[in-house]
Amino acid sequence: MSMAAEERSVRAPWALTAPALMLFVGVLLIPLAMTVMLSFHDWGQYKGIEPVFILKNWHEIATDPYYAEMFWRTFRIAILTTLLTALLGAPEAYILNRMDGRWKSFFLLVILGPLLISVVARTLGWALLFGGNNGLVNKLLMSLGVMRSPIPFMFTETGMIIALAHVMMPFMVLSVWAALQRLDPQIENAAMSLGAGPVTIIRRIIMPQIMPGVLSGAIIVFSLSASAFATPAIIGGRRLKVAATLAYDEFLNTLNWPLGAAVATLLLVALVLIVVGSNALIERRYAEVFR
């Protein structure tokens, strides 16, 4: 390689990425830093935002049990949603993977397609299905004899978890499905020829191999559920607040921006720590699978 060409190959990638890099620094990193700073500013009903450095908002979040309860609710909903998607999504991905080519791609499309359809429209669908005590879901469950009296879905955590699980399900199916692609079907046949029953095969052969897929799906579903806005806002209503809807209220109704910024910063930091931490754990635990 000549000197000029060598120099060009050092400079060229930076010249090509420079516009995008400047864009990201200018309108992503700077605004994020400004938000963290905003959380240390003071606010009053009449004086507005005061650019001073105080810990008032952080102190309020740390001491007022309202925030502890709200964050606990946020993470409880996210955990239960994650469990629900894993319990239903993993078997579905397995069943999907065993179908014939054409059916497989058809149903994959049906299950993953909703990923790209407006969350507002999907959540509206659940609001229609839940709709009061004589909603379709209640009618169906009672006529099937699952329960005697209608249970409320709207404005409850149960309803939020069901709707969120529906919104997040494609991510879980996708993640497990990707893990299944790496799996050698001959291992299953080998186990069968050695006399293993279907339960043993699933427990001893399939489960250990798709576990990394389930876990990485769980991380995606958890972090998206913990920061979800549309579904909790529509199904949960104004009373049942989660982190994202609370931050929205502080910003656009109460106008206490510094406090809203503190809630958002805490959510971001908590999620980054959880995601990075569990990623590291999974990679250590399943090092041989990723190799």
Next chain:
Amino acid sequence: MRRNGPLALIFHTIFVIVMVAPILVVCLVAFTPEGFLSLPTNGFSLRWFRAIANYPEFIHAFWVSLGLGALSSFVALLFAVPAALAIARYRFRGRDALAALFLSPLMIPHVVLGIAFLRFFTSVGLGGSFAALIIAHVIIVFPFALRLTLAAATGMDRTVEMAAVSLGAGGWTLFRRVTLPLILPGVISGWALAFIQSFDDLTMTVFLAAPGTETLPVRMFLYIQDNIDPLVTSVSACVIAVTMTALILLDRFYGLDRVLAGKGGDTGR
């Protein structure tokens, strides 16, 4: 491989019904002839689609969403295509860090992005403007534009480029006449996926939209907060139709399974 047993197929059937039900219900209710929400609905009428015409704010929001999605996806590509070419072709220091930065809008909760953009654009005097919406949407759709362009650029046959260079093609000609046409399917799919993401975003946009610059999801959300009636289902049905159109476009140019499975990989052409 063993086949699915009857139990597995029952599970599968229920699973698919539950996945499709909410979307189907919205589309069914949209065609109700009743003046209120009723399920199951009898009869068929387009009255709630005609009713949209009486709500200019929905129509205005639709055009805002359409323009915003088309424009921000296009601008995102202007930045993403050169960046993708650099990341696909060169091994340089900071390459991984740059790629991580460019994909980071996927990891940051949209509520946090909304707050950060609201704070930023208000303080630079662009609060509530269409320009602010465009810039914010460029950031959130960037990862999608980058990923599909990257897949196309990685899988490209570079001998064609070498042939063009040996025939005397220079930088810009080479890009315009050889490189761009070769990665075009990836670029168009990146545009379509970015468009869908922009068109559907609520969480971030709800912080930035002002009365005049409300997008359709924001308008629908604010409407649902007050009351749910068949009107919002017919609007939703239109939204679903627009998304489906973009999906079909995506499928034609690229193959939907590859977009969804995120496995453009080395065959991204």
